[in-house]
Every structure is written in C-alpha cells, then in structure tokens.
Amino acid sequence: MTYAVELEDISVNYGELEALKNINLKVEEGAFLGIIGPNGGGKTTLLKVILGLIEPQKGTVKVLGYPLNETIDQIGYVPQISNFDRNFPISVLDVVLMARLGGRVRFFHQYHKEDVKKAEAVLDQLNLLHLKKRQIGKLSGGQLQRVLIARGLAVEPKILLLDEPTASVDASSTSQIYELLKELNKEKTIIVVTHDMAAVSSYFDSLACLNEKLYHHGDKHLDPETTEQVFGCPVDLIAHGHPHHVFAPHGEEAKND
Numbered sequence: 001m002t003y004a005v006e007l008e009d010i011s012v013n014y015g016e017l018e019a020l021k022n023i024n025l026k027v028e029e030g031a032f033l034g035i036i037g038p039n040g041g042g043k044t045t046l047l048k049v050i051l052g053l054i055e056p057q058k059g060t061v062k063v064l065g066y067p068l069n070e071t072i073d074q075i076g077y078v079p080q081i082s083n084f085d086r087n088f089p090i091s092v093l094d095v096v097l098m099a100r101l102g103g104r105v106r107f108f109h110q111y112h113k114e115d116v117k118k119a120e121a122v123l124d125q126l127n128l129l130h131l132k133k134r135q136i137g138k139l140s141g142g143q144l145q146r147v148l149i150a151r152g153l154a155v156e157p158k159i160l161l162l163d164e165p166t167a168s169v170d171a172s173s174t175s176q177i178y179e180l181l182k183e184l185n186k187e188k189t190i191i192v193v194t195h196d197m198a199a200v201s202s203y204f205d206s207l208a209c210l211n212e213k214l215y216h217h218g219d220k221h222l223d224p225e226t227t228e229q230v231f232g233c234p235v236d237l238i239a240h241g242h243p244h245h246v247f248a249p250h251g252e253e254a255k256n257d
C-alpha cells in the first residue's frame, strides 16, 4: 500500500530539548487525520518535518511513497495564524498567488496569467472571490482562515496540512471550515493539528496523539488511559479545549470557565 505520509523512526531535538522521539506514523491516502496533544507536545514540529522545513536528527520521511524531496510539491500547508501585521499592504489575491511561487519569493514578481487564473479559481471554490482585492488585515478571522486554506490549495496538493485552523475563529466559522475540509477530503488527504475534540469526533476519521512520543494512532475515540498518558489529565478536561490553557494545573482550582 502507498501511504500519503510515512514517518519512520523520526527524532527531532532543539539543542537539549527532545521535541519528537522515535515517531513511526503511516497515514493512509484519503485519511482525515486529527493530531492532538498538549501544548509543546511537538505537533507543529511534526508538521514541519512532513513539510521538509525541519530536518530530523534521525529517521526518514516518505510522501506518497517517495522521498520528500521528490514529492514536496504534493503538500499544501495552512500555517497557524499567530501574530501578523494587520497593516501589511497585501491583498487576498496576492496572499494566494504567493503560494504559486513555490517558495521563490521575489519582489515585484509578475505572475503568469495561469497562476492568476488558478488562484482566482481556488478563491471562487471557497466563495472568497469577491474579497480578492481586500487587504488581508481587513478580513474577519473566519475569512482570513479560509484565505489561508485557499493559499494551501493553490499549489494543487494531494495532501493538505493544517495547523490549528480554527484556533482564532468563532463557532459558526469553525463548522464552516470543517465542512469545507470534509468536502476537500473527498479528493485529498487532510491532516489537522487541533485542540478541538468536538470537531475530531464529528468530522475526523482517525486520530493521532502526540506528546514527544506518538501514544496513539487510529480510532478517534480515545480510551481514558491513553488520554491520561498523553495529557496527564482526564478526558473530560481536554474535551473542553486546551487543557493547560483553560484549566489550572492539576490540584489547583480552575481559573477560567
């Protein structure tokens, strides 16, 4: 069988810190996989390994059965939005078009008509074409997230990786985004880092639990023992979101709802 992504014995260190340890993971083509784990558990690092942005100290990565350097263009990436300058003067269309440069960012680059056509087609597919001239800082959180998904799709990938795509959007945008991913999953393998356990149980077909090591890969319904191993806290806590963001460390009173 050819796997969309095949990680064999991957370890990643940042100096003294061991971020990933002996990870073996085979993701079937067509999967809709959620990756969960506590903050700092190595989820983003894992995505970056799959993308070739981080070279692991140990192990091999195959994408669609080939070494990563031969198939990297088959992967679309939707990064986590954390801080960005909302005044940066760039339009929605330009954000999507930049993906077509394949990492060769050049200022004052003239895009081919083909690139513009493709970027507009993807925006249209996601009902965003009417926003193409809008400066990205003037989008709502949900619109911005969908523009980033359009950007990931502009390279026409077979595999789409998303890092917490619903972290900064409201409930209605969250379901809109997951409905969109479900639709895209008819043709693509989708791998999502998320803290959203409700979405995992409604939309995903499999789950991976990561906390430096891979504790689980398979059924999306986790048993309490595995949850406790991965998060160090019971399952009902993580069902509400980030365990150690939302809840106080164990033994203390919860500070937030």
Ligand SMILES: Nc1ncnc2c1ncn2[C@@H]1O[C@H](COP(=O)(O)OP(=O)(O)OP(=O)(O)O)[C@@H](O)[C@H]1O
Binding pocket: 014, 017, 019, 037, 038, 039, 040, 041, 042, 043, 044, 045, 046
């Ligand atoms: N470039 C880096 N240099 C040094 N340490 C790093 C670097 N990137 C990540 N780390 C550390 O590696 C560990 C794993 O980080 P990573 O971002 O992969 O976790 P994560 O599971 O995605 O976390 P979160 O849920 O908070 O986004 C963390 O302890 C983090 O501080």
